[in-house]
Amino acid sequence: MLTLEEYPHLLGIPVSNKVSFSGLEEIPRSQVIADALHLKKYEIDANMMKKGGIRGLTSEFLICRDISFAQVGGMDVFEAIFVLLIYGLALFHNIDSFIDVNAIRIFLIENPVPTLLGDTYFSLHLRNSKGGGTVVCCIPLLYKWFISHLLQTLVFLENKQCPRWSQRLMSLTNDDIVWYDSALDVLKIIDSCGEFSNVTLIGTQGGINYNPDLARRQLGFPLKDKPNNVQLEGLFYQEAFEVYTTWIKKRALELKMPYAYERPMSLVIDEPSTLLN
Incomplete structure (x- = not known):
């Protein structure tokens, strides 16, 4: 049985008192992400995209920015971006070469x-x-x-x-x-x-x-x-079944209710995969 004591010990990261990821957090604003990464808001706006139905940043963009800051000695920026890359590509990997919004949320919460x-x-x-x-x-x-x-x-x-x-x-x-x-x-x-x-x-x-x-x-x-x-x-x-989610979205539109649909609780597979038996 895996425990909440062993994982922090193996990671070297203690369990924080902060409320952990719930999937109900709002989509982080570009300015919030930019501040956490020590980047400019327009850089986040220009590179935020959707892939597989979920928003995020490409690893190519983040790696390029990380290399440029490492070359000029901007270690605070380098470390912040590098940590986000670890979150998106190793700890909470979803789509290849893509750091999705869930990984960004968890990175901002700081209780992985x-x-x-x-x-x-x-x-x-x-x-x-x-x-x-x-x-x-x-x-x-x-x-x-x-x-x-x-x-x-x-x-x-x-x-x-x-x-x-x-x-x-x-x-x-x-x-x-x-x-x-x-x-x-x-x-x-x-x-x-x-x-x-x-x-x-x-x-x-x-x-x-x-x-x-x-x-x-x-x-x-x-x-x-x-x-x-x-x-x-x-x-x-x-996550809720697609039929139910579609019905909810339709009802929300009929009742003039805003329904900003994201997929915070689902696995997104970029290409078809075969399950191993």
Whole structure:
């Protein structure tokens, strides 16, 4: 079970007290983005575009600006743009060579860990319910978490005979798994959200429930009592179905209601992809 304690430890980024991404934030204004990146508003206006039905900035534009500032020693600007590139191309990748508005929102919020964990749980649950397919989340981070719980012996790490992961994992026993990392001893355990022990993690594709109180056992602490039914209930949701969304938009137009349609909670695939079985 992935936890809110392990992801910050692996990333080196603590969980902030700021409200994390919900998908309901307004589209950031050009001036807000420009201020965060130390750029001019007209640069953002000129390069903001839609790709796959969602707004954002191309990585080509940001990389070019980053290189130019690095060459003249503008490190504050370089670092800000570089961080946004990491958010859009690595942590919350959606469309190739494109930093979409969700990545920009999360960058501005400055509390990415809950969203990263939400994306991971959401994608794992979705692929499991579908019986296979490609996991869509920050794979390098998931891989780092995965191997942190496996054998650290030289024989296992070197993998000289190059068997498949499935073969290597099938040979493991309970004693081979590193269930708890002592490096987490110094971390503060998050075992509730206010009075709520069962909370929703919202990722860029949807939401799924997370039980921080149940994570205590994995982190080496005993549970105070047996889990109640509320803690064990599952919650999983994706974006609204297209038929429903279309109906809402139509009704909004009929009633003269503004409905600025964006897709903050959906996966956008630039080209058709094949799910792996």
